[in-house]
Amino acid sequence: MPDASQTDRIAAILTAHDGLEGPLLPILHAVQEEFGLIPDDAVPQIAEHLNIGRAEVHGVVTFYHDFRDAPAGRHVVKICRAEACKAMGGDAVAAAALAKLGTEWHGTTANGKVTVEPVYCLGLCSCAPAAMVDDRLIGRVDAGKLDAALTEASA
Amino acid sequence: MSMTFYLPKDASARAMGADAVAAAITKAAPDAKLIRTGTRGMTWLEPLLELELDGTRHGFGPVEPGDIAGILADPQGHPKALGPVTDIPFFKTQTRLTFARVGVIAPTDMAAYGAHGGLTGLRRALSMSAAAMVEEVKASGLRGRGGAGFPTGIKWDTVRLANADQKYIVCNADEGDSGTFADRMLMEGDPFTLIEGMAIAGIATGATKGYVYLRSEYPDAIATMNAAVIAARKGGLLGDLLGSGQQFDMEIRVGAGAYVCGEETSLLNSLEGKRGVVRAKPPLPALEGFMGKPTVVNNVISLASVPTIFANGAAAYADQGLGRSRGTIPVQLAGNVKFGGLFEAGFGMTLGALVNDIAGGTATGRPVKAVQVGGPLGAYFAPHQFDTPFGYEEFDGAGGLIGHAGITIYDDSADMLGMARFAMEFCAVESCGKCTPCRIGAVRGVEMLDRMKSGDPVAQEVLEDLCETMRDGSLCALGGFTPYPVLSALRLFPDDFAARKEAAE
Ligand SMILES: Cc1cc2nc3c(=O)[nH]c(=O)nc-3n(C[C@H](O)[C@H](O)[C@H](O)COP(=O)(O)O)c2cc1C
Ligand code: SF4
Ligand code: FES
Numbered sequence: 001m002p003d004a005s006q007t008d009r010i011a012a013i014l015t016a017h018d019g020l021e022g023p024l025l026p027i028l029h030a031v032q033e034e035f036g037l038i039p040d041d042a043v044p045q046i047a048e049h050l051n052i053g054r055a056e057v058h059g060v061v062t063f064y065h066d067f068r069d070a071p072a073g074r075h076v077v078k079i080c081r082a083e084a085c086k087a088m089g090g091d092a093v094a095a096a097a098l099a100k101l102g103t104e105w106h107g108t109t110a111n112g113k114v115t116v117e118p119v120y121c122l123g124l125c126s127c128a129p130a131a132m133v134d135d136r137l138i139g140r141v142d143a144g145k146l147d148a149a150l151t152e153a154s155a
Numbered sequence: 156m157s158m159t160f161y162l163p164k165d166a167s168a169r170a171m172g173a174d175a176v177a178a179a180i181t182k183a184a185p186d187a188k189l190i191r192t193g194t195r196g197m198t199w200l201e202p203l204l205e206l207e208l209d210g211t212r213h214g215f216g217p218v219e220p221g222d223i224a225g226i227l228a229d230p231q232g233h234p235k236a237l238g239p240v241t242d243i244p245f246f247k248t249q250t251r252l253t254f255a256r257v258g259v260i261a262p263t264d265m266a267a268y269g270a271h272g273g274l275t276g277l278r279r280a281l282s283m284s285a286a287a288m289v290e291e292v293k294a295s296g297l298r299g300r301g302g303a304g305f306p307t308g309i310k311w312d313t314v315r316l317a318n319a320d321q322k323y324i325v326c327n328a329d330e331g332d333s334g335t336f337a338d339r340m341l342m343e344g345d346p347f348t349l350i351e352g353m354a355i356a357g358i359a360t361g362a363t364k365g366y367v368y369l370r371s372e373y374p375d376a377i378a379t380m381n382a383a384v385i386a387a388r389k390g391g392l393l394g395d396l397l398g399s400g401q402q403f404d405m406e407i408r409v410g411a412g413a414y415v416c417g418e419e420t421s422l423l424n425s426l427e428g429k430r431g432v433v434r435a436k437p438p439l440p441a442l443e444g445f446m447g448k449p450t451v452v453n454n455v456i457s458l459a460s461v462p463t464i465f466a467n468g469a470a471a472y473a474d475q476g477l478g479r480s481r482g483t484i485p486v487q488l489a490g491n492v493k494f495g496g497l498f499e500a501g502f503g504m505t506l507g508a509l510v511n512d513i514a515g516g517t518a519t520g521r522p523v524k525a526v527q528v529g530g531p532l533g534a535y536f537a538p539h540q541f542d543t544p545f546g547y548e549e550f551d552g553a554g555g556l557i558g559h560a561g562i563t564i565y566d567d568s569a570d571m572l573g574m575a576r577f578a579m580e581f582c583a584v585e586s587c588g589k590c591t592p593c594r595i596g597a598v599r600g601v602e603m604l605d606r607m608k609s610g611d612p613v614a615q616e617v618l619e620d621l622c623e624t625m626r627d628g629s630l631c632a633l634g635g636f637t638p639y640p641v642l643s644a645l646r647l648f649p650d651d652f653a654a655r656k657e658a659a660e
Pocket of ligand 2: 415433585586587588589590591593594629630631632633634635
């Protein structure tokens with residue numbers, strides 16, 4: 001059973017999006033912003049409110065890379081894996097970061113602190129390689145810059 | 156005397172440390188005026204600080220917080236002084252029509268927008284009939300900058316002539332192609348230009364509602380566009396357009412990390428709240444688009460080029476360019492590049508002029524091995540093809556495409572088998588799953604490239620067959636064009652694929 005507060009918070013999000021054309025993606029973004037993931041039992045509640053099938057909502061949640069079914073670590077590091085960053089040694093930066101943190105792509109460190117996600121282009125291809133630590137953008141990223149950003153984010 | 160500084164707030168400038176520079180200025184010169192702008196597009200100089208001296212903006216870059224004291228003490232004598240920004244050759248040799256205000260004004264300052272030529276196009280459009288407006292776009296020769304190069308005026312005419320109670324303008328701001336960032340720089344640097352272009356499209360086609368579908372990977376652009384929409388409503392650029400009685404309003408919608416949602420029908424599904432699977436065409440989105448209604452789907456740069464076309468006339472725009480590629484194109488210089496950034500110029504420059512002269516070759520100083528033009532679905536080019544002029548037909552003739560006009564440069568250390576493998580891997584990760592050649596073919600493609608790497612003699616033939624199947628049997632260009640980078644890498648750099656074979660033996 002979802003707890004009452006979760007149900008109420010989702011209900012508030014749903015009402016706030018009433019009247020939009022095609023409201024499902026904005027709703028899912030808002031739910032994830034609120035809870036850090038899309039809770040399983042949010043799906044039937046959203047489906048009922050929008051008068052669509054649960055399977056349809058579930059299908060949408062799973063189609064998009066952004067929506068999580070498990071919480072992320074306290075900090076999210078996104079490292080660009082796309083071509084322009086590869087051309088500037090982005091793969092090596094990513095491999096070193098994963099090794100240092102002791103995790104895999106999409107994985108979270110054992111202490112729950114850092115999740116590492118691949119991203120396919122941040123639009124920073126003229127100062128590649130690029131990464132993001134939470135909402136902080138980093139161009140010409142290397143191990144030192146990534147470390148510094150993580151330290152700053154944890155402070 | 157009060158001082159005025161200009162410093163970009165563009166994501167690329169922030170990624171290179173612009174916010175720390177801003178803080179240093181505020182601390183060292185609390186009375187100075189600091190205006191955060193878009194970027195001039197010279198990323199290798201970011202953070203590129205500008206100081207107004209006798210009415211001219213002088214550049215300094217790349218600036219670090221520690222430079223501020225020295226710049227304040229002796230601006231012109233500072234080692235990072237670049238002189239007047241508009242005299243820097245990379246900037247001076249451009250033809251900035253679409254990006255005229257980007258890097259110049261504060262992005263969401265409506266008064267500055269008007270003072271720098273904004274709204275002129277909309278005013279003229281409001282005095283014209285819808286048919287005349289569409290004719291103007293046709294006469295400009297503008298073609299879709301999202302990749303396919305379809306004539307914008309013809310698309311608008313289809314929507315204009317369609318009969319419906321509601322029509323839509325949808326701006327494709329999904330910009331998923333690696334090596335491209337023109338949409339981002341435009342939205343972060345001059346969002347009103349995009350809004351004005353969408354409003355003009357609305358009047359011309361009879362659409363009263365617009366959406367910008369903006370990728371979630373661009374948080375700064377999302378924030379700027381949202382702020383701009385609010386400011387535009389206050390300033391008469393949305394709602395009742397300049398008090399004319401014509402209505403147009405819009406919303407910003409955020410994507411959710413699916414590359415395929417840049418494809419226009421997948422985008423429309425996503426906007427409607429569905430899975431982003433590609434729709435079969437027909438029906439054309441122009442007739443049955445968002446919510447089944449007639450819809451213009453245009454790229455950011457296509458729409459943002461409309462205000463200059465209306466402000467200065469179709470002929471002035473069409474004067475630029477080469478062959479059937481009219482007007483200007485913002486070329487994005489990316490990857491292993493010495494002078495990386497955005498360069499807007501008329502079509503027709505050769506690839507070599509762009510890569511060697513404008514971009515200055517590689518950042519590492521090593522020889523250029525290959526360039527990929529047009530994002531992850533674009534072909535690789537080798538230096539012997541650098542005489543290809545930048546134009547839709549010209550690139551098609553050379554076995555490639557200009558796509559969204561990103562050029563990603565690689566030095567001689569690039570591993571082209573690895574790049575071909577990545578193209579297949581990307582297609583597998585991002586496939587919408589609707590057609591088998593794309594969904595399964597891409598996974599098999601990765602396997603074949605791994606087998607080539609370990610020296611399997613038959614893998615190449617299987618790979619080439621697979622590419623043919625993907626090209627002919629895919630519904631959209633994700634599956635259909637992934638063979639471009641794969642096969643061009645194989646043809647141009649056979650040694651990268653063969654050397655592994657010998658090493659394994
Ligand atoms: C897989 C795929 C991804 C695409 N991504 C984009 C994109 O990010 N931005 C864009 O404007 N067009 C993209 N397109 C092209 C669009 O389908 C469409 O042609 C374009 O939005 C039309 O606008 P235009 O005529 O102004 O170029 C993509 C196409 C495919 C097949
Ligand atoms: S080619 Fe791939 S992405 Fe395009 S429609 Fe087919 S399965 Fe979907
Ligand atoms: S390819 Fe990495 S930021 Fe664009």
